[in-house]
Amino acid sequence: MSEVVKDSNGTALNDGDSVTLIKDLKVKGTPVTLKRGTLIKNIRLTGDVEAIECNAEKIKGLVLKTAFLKKA
Numbered sequence: 001m002s003e004v005v006k007d008s009n010g011t012a013l014n015d016g017d018s019v020t021l022i023k024d025l026k027v028k029g030t031p032v033t034l035k036r037g038t039l040i041k042n043i044r045l046t047g048d049v050e051a052i053e054c055n056a057e058k059i060k061g062l063v064l065k066t067a068f069l070k071k072a
Contacts, residue, residue, distance in 0.1 A: 003049045004049070005045050005049050005052065005066060006049075006066060007019065007066055007069045007070045007071050008022055008066065008067055008068065008069060008070055009070050009071070011070070011071045013043065013045065013052065013066065013069075013071060014045070015043070015044055015045050016042055016043070017042075017043050017071060017072075018039060018040065018041045018042070018043070018071075018072040019039075019040050019043055019052070019054075019069040019070065019071055019072055020037060020038065020039055020040070020069070020070050020071075020072045021034055021035070021036050021037065021038045021040070021064075021068060021069060022036060022068055022069065022070055023036055023068050024036050025064070025068060027059060027062065030059065032057060032058070032059060034056055034057070038056065039072055040054045040055075040056050040064075040069075042054070042055075046063065049066070050065055050066055050067070051063050051064065051065055051066065052064055052066060052069070
């Protein structure tokens, strides 16, 4: 993978990193809203430089845009 995945501040992200949300996000298909400041551990990179995969609270296999994340 030649493309580098970066967070909203331009910091490179790797598999297994922890990130923090910088904005409240509503999760489609669920009544859950992920609040700003929520720590998400053990992320997984996808083939897309603008998205990561993670597990948050009770939601498995969640895909988040890197524009709403910063490295913890």
